[in-house]
Amino acid sequence: MKILIIGSTGTIGSAIYNTLRNEYKEVYGAHRNSDLYPVDITDKASIKNLFEKLPKLDAVINAAGTASWKPLSELKEKDYLLGIHSKLMGQVNLVHVATDYLSDNASITLTTGILAEHYEPNATSLSLVNGAIHSFVNAASNEIDRGIRLNVVAPGAIAGDFPEDQKFAGYLPVKMNEVVDVYKQVLTNNSTGTIYKKY
Ligand SMILES: NC(=O)c1ccc[n+]([C@@H]2O[C@H](COP(=O)([O-])OP(=O)(O)OC[C@H]3O[C@@H](n4cnc5c(N)ncnc54)[C@H](OP(=O)(O)O)[C@@H]3O)[C@@H](O)[C@H]2O)c1
Numbered sequence: 509m510k511i512l513i514i515g516s517t518g519t520i521g522s523a524i525y526n527t528l529r530n531e532y533k534e535v536y537g538a539h540r541n542s543d544l545y546p547v548d549i550t551d552k553a554s555i556k557n558l559f560e561k562l563p564k565l566d567a568v569i570n571a572a573g574t575a576s577w578k579p580l581s582e583l584k585e586k587d588y589l590l591g592i593h594s595k596l597m598g599q600v601n602l603v604h605v606a607t608d609y610l611s612d613n614a615s616i617t618l619t620t621g622i623l624a625e626h627y628e629p630n631a632t633s634l635s636l637v638n639g640a641i642h643s644f645v646n647a648a649s650n651e652i653d654r655g656i657r658l659n660v661v662a663p664g665a666i667a668g669d670f671p672e673d674q675k676f677a678g679y680l681p682v683k684m685n686e687v688v689d690v691y692k693q694v695l696t697n698n699s700t701g702t703i704y705k706k707y
Pocket of ligand 1: 514515516517518519520521538539540541542547548549550571572573574594595598619620621622662663664665666669670
């Protein structure tokens with residue numbers, strides 16, 4: 509299986525990348541500042557350029573994308589637009605481009621988070637974006653051709669990144685290896701349109 513991880517130097521992406529590299533022969537890591545495989549998911553041309561460089565892939569996992577952390581009273585339109593352009597449209601762009609390049613029955617996995625359905629102060633903009641991605645995956649997974657599957661993993665706060673004994677959005681942080689296991693499971697099962705909640 510040939511697999512691409514976008515955001516492969518991040519907290520979640522690096523854990524996925526390092527795990528899968530031990531288990532599969534061809535695993536590619538991409539992110540904006542990569543020497544080998546630079547990509548900016550906010551730019552569709554950049555995503556196309558990346559796929560042009562790579563062999564035909566069987567799976568792509570995205571763990572890249574950001575949004576603003578601010579209280580509701582301070583959120584300006586430009587703050588919302590950061591998350592809409594990056595975490596939301598970045599992942600939507602990826603789905604559109606990837607479906608032209610991936611092999612038949614390939615797997616696309618996006619990343620959202622617990623904030624799609626649980627409240628945390630200063631995180632309204634992330635909640636908005638995560639919820640929109642879930643709705644996108646619910647709908648778009650029905651229309652993708654060639655058996656290509658589209659799923660999303662919604663992790664809680666990652667233990668280590670957040671204090672392990674402190675609740676985030678009402679839930680204790682989750683162990684990284686358990687989150688990585690969910691991404692691994694999606695690679696080889698038959699699911700599509702599923703939101704994998706890990707919290
Ligand atoms: N960490 C958590 O506890 C947690 C929990 C639940 C959900 N999440 C979600 O999981 C995702 C990843 O979080 P993280 O904490 O692992 O992030 P992170 O540590 O900030 O890493 C982000 C990764 O994505 C790359 N990246 C950022 N913007 C990009 C872009 N526009 N195009 C391509 N690559 C880009 C970064 O490398 P470059 O800077 O080189 O591009 C880096 O490799 C986010 O959507 C986050 O909301 C995180």
